[in-house]
Amino acid sequence: MASIFSIETGRGNKILRTISTDVKKIDAHVKKIIVKMIKTVKKDKNACGLAAPQIGKNIRIVICLLGKKxxxxxxxxxxxxxxxxxxxxxxxxxIPGEYGKVERWNEIEIEYLDEKEMKQKRKLSNFDARVVLHEIDHLDGILFIDRMTETHLQEMNSEKMKNL
Ligand SMILES: [Zn+2]
Incomplete structure (x- = not known):
């Protein structure tokens, strides 16, 4: 098994446009996917998150950079x-090379399972909330370009941009 996943791309990509299903059991296989997803995010210095559909799996798992973790x-x-x-x-x-302004809620409260299958609740604000909302959208087949209010490719230095 390669050490990182390759990324599904394209606005019309079927996997990216499919609603993902809940993880039923957090077994060794699921844990392996999570480890490899984390490695995949770490590989890209501008990446702050990753959702399972982006690595070709329609299951409800996301990795989010929250604080520094x-x-x-x-x-x-x-x-x-x-x-x-x-x-x-x-x-x-x-969606390589495209960036734009997206409206997101300032604060959210989420519930999720951790790797030990324990239910967790967390309040998030600003950029942390943005990352989680972007990734949860992926699980519902929604891409940020669907919510984009303006594009300004020319004025942006893509080196500095965050990929979610
Ligand atoms: Zn994304």
């Missing part, structure tokens, strides 16, 4: 969110 969220659900929103730039490993 890459955290696996299994079967993540948004429990609540703030009314207020903010706009910021996003990019995506699956």
């Amino acid at each position: 890459l955290i696996p969220l299994i079967n993540p659900v948004i429990l609540s969110h703030s009314e207020n929103t903010n706009f910021d730039d996003e990019g995506c490993l699956s």
Whole structure:
């Protein structure tokens, strides 16, 4: 098995556009996928997250950079969110070279399973919330370009942009 996954790309990619199913059991196979997903994120210095559909698997697992740690969220659900929103730039490993402003909620509360199959709850704000919302969208077949309000490719230095 190669040490990292190759990334599914393209706005019309069938796997990226499919709604993923819940993980039923967090067994050795699932844990291996998580380890390899984390390695895949680490390989790209601008990457802040990765969702399983991006590596060709329609299962509800995402890896998110929260604070400075890459955290696996299994079967993540948004429990609540703030009314207020903010706009910021996003990019995506699956849509190389495109960046744009996306509106996201400022604060969210999520519930998910950790690798030990324990239920966890977490409140997130600003960029952390943005990363999680971008990744959960992937699980529902939604890409950031679907939510993009403006593109400004020319003014952007893609070196500095974050890929989610
Ligand atoms: Zn993405």
